[in-house]
Amino acid sequence: MKIVIVGGVAGGMSAATRLRRLNEEAEIVVLEKGPYVSFANCGLPYYISGEISEREDLLVQTPESLRARFRIDVKPFHEVLEIKPDEKQVVVQNQAETFEMSYDKLILSPGAKPITPPIPGLNDTKNLFTVRSVPDVDAIERFIQEKIPQKAVVIGAGFIGMEMAESLARRGMQVTIVEKAPHVLPPLDVEMAVRVEQELTKNNINLRLGKGATAFRDKGRQIELEDGEVLISELTIFSIGVAPETSLAQAAQIKTGLRGGIIVDENYETSAKDVYAIGDAIVVKQEVSQQDALISLASPANRQGRMLADIIFGKARPNKGFLGTAIVRVFDLAAAATGLNEKALQEAEIPYTAVHIQGKSHASYFPGNTPLLLKVLFEKESGRILGAQAVGENGVDKRIDILATAIKAGMTICDLPELEFTYAPPFGSAKDPVNMAGYAGLNLLEGLSENIQWHELEAERAKGAVLLDVRSQAEIEKGKIKGSIHIPLDELRTRVSELEKDVPIVVTCQVGLRGYLAERILKNTGYQAKNLDGGFSLYQTILPEEVE
């Protein structure tokens, strides 16, 4: 059997090596249009920052090492120009010639390409780069060394945008991030993203949010924004997102779907017989919503490559869908997400409840603990966990990995209190934030507690609710939500008669825990009460103008 693989990074190479492990006889050819295969995609920004100091460290495998170890015929600088599914041939161009190559099975792993919208002046820029390949970062590195830019602009505040902004700042540049959306990191909801924005600002990164770039002038040295502001940029990174690289598939009449992604069946076979596709280029099922999605991440690509190799050699490996778990480091912070966020849940019309836990990375009585903001989204009624997000200096990856596992297992919010985690003071807490999210969610699900989100407060008050702040006098003096009344939690039982019984109450405290305790006292005493989820600290980061 002759298996030809188009694209030699992540999915393509995972497929190639697994194919060989399953079968010694097959002829396995990898055609890669670029100079490198199997490079550390996700390490590219860290090469610019200097943290990965050796360029070779980006090159995980070479054609020679793959040939020696796996007897795979890896051909860099070989671009596939055309697929002829009926003839089972591909047309290939290398530096010397154009020729046809036959296949028994063809695997497309072309990846994704950076989106570059038709902004006036874009094609005349001399200082604009994307970050997808080793040649990309070679070009950036060369540019930095030659031109010594002082001012840089990053357009697009997704994961790569964040990493590049930090990397350029570490190289001494004054960096401005431009993002069309109202907040950075679209996989996060706004109240989570605000923490990341604070970290960026703290590190002297300028933010221009809610407005896109509308024109490039002076060969890219001037970038005009929607509101007319003109930014000076000596080096611009374009990172507004990626789109499936599927021109080859489309030209061969292979069916594509969502935003041009290649449609595959549960065995990763495309509409053309014996042509398979994997990685960033394909449409997958989002596992929570079961809707079509594009997921550009290394782990699913690797997984798909391996699954496909198994499938080709007769093992059943049905593609059940993917969650899309991701993390980014932003200076001292980490921000991560898994499953669906609020925006995606609304689009999918899945009714949900949100719960925020403001905990610590490890035991609060042990030195070195850092704040951790965890958000869990679960389905109303069933309690099924739908998504999670976290921001903090430490332990963010752990909590999101646990919750990604819980989602894969089909767990509900009621299962989270049952989870038994490693606990010693340097590592965790007897009640981990994940357990706490479960406790809080279970209370909500069983009606023991009712919460409202920061954006729901105004409506509650408009309906006549009073806002009761149960923090201490000292805390109140540092700032409170406008118009709130104040009874410290520990005085609530004795002063509860100060509150009118028939007026609904929204309770708040610093992070939401004391608010819940007050809510319980009030409910047990015959009052109507709801708790402001995340408390004052979460509210003030998003609506500082509502604080006095």
Next chain:
Amino acid sequence: MKIVIVGGVAGGMSAATRLRRLNEEAEIVVLEKGPYVSFANCGLPYYISGEISEREDLLVQTPESLRARFRIDVKPFHEVLEIKPDEKQVVVQNQAETFEMSYDKLILSPGAKPITPPIPGLNDTKNLFTVRSVPDVDAIERFIQEKIPQKAVVIGAGFIGMEMAESLARRGMQVTIVEKAPHVLPPLDVEMAVRVEQELTKNNINLRLGKGATAFRDKGRQIELEDGEVLISELTIFSIGVAPETSLAQAAQIKTGLRGGIIVDENYETSAKDVYAIGDAIVVKQEVSQQDALISLASPANRQGRMLADIIFGKARPNKGFLGTAIVRVFDLAAAATGLNEKALQEAEIPYTAVHIQGKSHASYFPGNTPLLLKVLFEKESGRILGAQAVGENGVDKRIDILATAIKAGMTICDLPELEFTYAPPFGSAKDPVNMAGYAGLNLLEGLSENIQWHELEAERAKGAVLLDVRSQAEIEKGKIKGSIHIPLDELRTRVSELEKDVPIVVTCQVGLRGYLAERILKNTGYQAKNLDGGFSLYQTILPEEVE
């Protein structure tokens, strides 16, 4: 309703506060024989080390704070002398008097007590301490300040023994650990524990393993061991384990079971009506084996306290059992375990397969990564995950927490490759060690690979197998298993005819990955091959005498 709780730490206090949140009317009384309630049990060793510098940080709550916030009547220095279940009374002694107190519901949360076997001379020691309470560490601290001990002995190498050995070493003492079992940390299997022993030795801790203390002489200044060796000790910590504190329950004819633990039903009710028990004192179901077990950990105790409060107020919270997930820091290392280890699986007669992954805490191409040794045990045939252990500097807690979640979810080893974790170079790898354990396990389950463990090699060779080492020449020269033959992996295809077809082969490499690749080449070429799990590096740490 009057609810009386005996014991004001962890489970007892979790029950008390939850009871109040559910009900404002109930009278809730906590009787604690010691001076403190709700203290940070797990922080005690770190107070001795000086890492927790303020003694108050150990005291999470006080009777006053609990009264103010939860209207709980917390009575320190109140020891319960007797339970009279028929009369629904307890006999209580405080510093002034002995009196009877009635209850409607009684919750026993007495905890566990250190085991002190009848070793000759034990009662005459003046320098021997246990570590269970704040007064315990006050006494140790006072002793250290007054006597300035230079030589310390820790008897018992469990979790607290490890923490105390490190704490005393940090205080400048020369520390020797004595352990009757052949290795430290009984929840770990030996090849995992050996890594911890190396870390202890590296940090100048002396180890006396496989022998117990048989006598104390000279008021404890001399400790005689089984083999006749006499250790000089100026300060001795006794940490050989704990036993349920159930004398009170037994005197009241309440049924006890395994090692004296209180037997409870699925609602935590004891054999006496309206008498409940939680925490270290009760017999639980080990969730994997469904056999009786004693688990002395803070998290399950907290969980049980809260569940019981819910049950008392009419919510169904069936006690499904506990896993027993635990972690300990040993100098720069962390060691953790969840579920069952090999010894426990053998006792429970559950057929299992073990797989070891020697990975990295995060991407191998990103600076700061550290080695991580992960072991996963799964059921033969079904693949159900039964237990996991990990040792390493970073990321140990994360992997064991993920696997504890997977076990709770009833996942099999085949589910692990599907898990999608946060991946960016500073946090993880595109294929996390947990995924890798899944890939390896799936290969074993499907017969694509067969592994043998370090302790099985001798028998395989006795049956005629040859041991083939596929590492590079440079690696071989640094050491290899005695009598192994050598073909580097990348030469195996061309030199495979050097091997006899009808002789079974055990393949080894450094960590097990190349061994697996060689095993696949051999199997695909018609040879019988098995892979030495964990490779040379794991083997040599346990059997250095078999290395040349």
